[in-house]
Each structure stands twice: as C-alpha cells, then as structure tokens.
Amino acid sequence: MGTITSNARGSAAESSEATRRLSSAPIADEIEFLLARARTIGIIRANQALEPLGLKVRHYVVLSLAASDLTPSQRELAEFLQLDPSQLVSTIDALEARGWVERKPSSEDRRVNVLNATPAGQQVLTQAQEAIVEAEDDSLCDLSVDEREQLRGLLKRISFR
Template structure:
C-alpha cells in the first residue's frame, strides 16, 4: 500500500473498497464472458433462468435488481443469440415467459466455468475460511 495519506484514507473506507472491487470484478467477468458474446448482466439472467421453469420479464427485473427497461434489451440480446426465448405464459395468455433454450443451457455450462475461474483469481489472496466468511457477509449485505 502507498505511503500517501490520501490513499490510506481511501483504503480505510469500506464503501470505496467495495466500489473498487465491484469495478475490478465486473471488468474481469465481462472480459471472460465476452468470448461468448455475453456480459455479466446476460450471464446473471441465464443463471436465474436455469433455476426456474420460465420467468416473466418483471420477475427477472425484480429478482436481479435490474431496471425493467434494461431487461428488455438484455433479453433481446439473449434471444438474438438463441440462448433464451419468450413464450406465451401458460397461466396468463396476455403475458410472456422467458425460458432458457438448449443452446442457453449448453453455453451456461461453459460460461459458468469461465466465471468460476474469474472468482478464483479474484479470491486468490484469501484462505478457504476467509472466502466462506466473505461470501456469508456479502450475502447478508446483498439481501434487502
């Protein structure tokens, strides 16, 4: 760490450190996923869709914390890539559900491998116990 007192002040600020880590991790994840034509936000949607049997666009926005207007554009991208598709909602014919396609499932397996590699690289300085503690703490902070 620098001897610069200004930097010491910033590195004592947890909010600033979280911000910097967010920038660094987002950049690393996007770099790893771009070979698949994806960004981190696309990957998050694919991961969520893999856990449900279809989701409405509003549900995706709510669950992932994305602006509903951003979801439309992200889903357009995924549909164009053949990774997800919109289908009529069997419970409400006026609504549409988004589902993962077989190509989406296949790509997700590869993208998850790349994602785990990025996580491993980011967490290299931490012991397994520290990683588990960090994950627990981040889950508490991320849950409203």
C-alpha cells in the first residue's frame, strides 16, 4: 500500500520522525493527497481488523452489498466499485466457496447473476461490521461525533454526484 498506491503496508498511522518532518511540505495540504493518505491508513486498519475472519476489505464490501436488499448484479457491483468484472469473479468465488454468498441467476435476464448473502454470510457480516467499526473508531478517534458527520457528508458529496 502506499499513500500513492493501493497496497497496504506499514503499521498504519505511525508518526515517525520523517513523517512529522515532511508533513510540513506543501503537498501535505492538498486534499487529494490527504484523501489518499487517510484511505491508506484506513484500509490497513480495516484489513487488520478483518484478518481474523479471513476477509479483506474487498470481500467485506461485496458481502455487505450482497446482504443489502438491493440484490446487486455482478455488473452493477463492478460499476459501483469501479472494478474490472473479472476482479469481481474471483472475489465472489471466494465468498461463495465459503458459503457466504450465492450467485442467483436473475429471473428477468438469465445472463445476469444476482448476489445474495446466505444466513452464514449475514452472520459473518455482523462480526465483520463490528471489527470495522472498531477499526474506524481507531482511525477517527480524534474526531468528535459531529465532525465525523461533517466528514461523512462532505465525502458523500464528492463521491456521488
């Protein structure tokens, strides 16, 4: 992971000497840079939190969407998550192999697979959510409840429009 990439290394938001020193650079004031850094830290923490369940963030997200009442198709998920359809295949394969989600051919269009979470999947999801909440709390511990709401609102506006 890296601030500028997508991996997930390092011990999360550790403030090393170098980090402190370089954080006064102009780049550290750019919103895009901060977004990338915050995301990196968040993903590292989230992946750590999910590890006991044998999940990664991507699986968690797909499981969560499968468990919603939106019954998303694979194409919809690919679009929503901005992933290549083939990346979803392996993600769903992994979830399905453990009996947590099911591909269900759509009754309207037999090309389409709709995703459903199984009862076991929903149970895992509940545990995963608890782990995620804890990790998120860790990442956002400096922010008050109000500030978190503010942040959520601002991010939502730039994420969906």
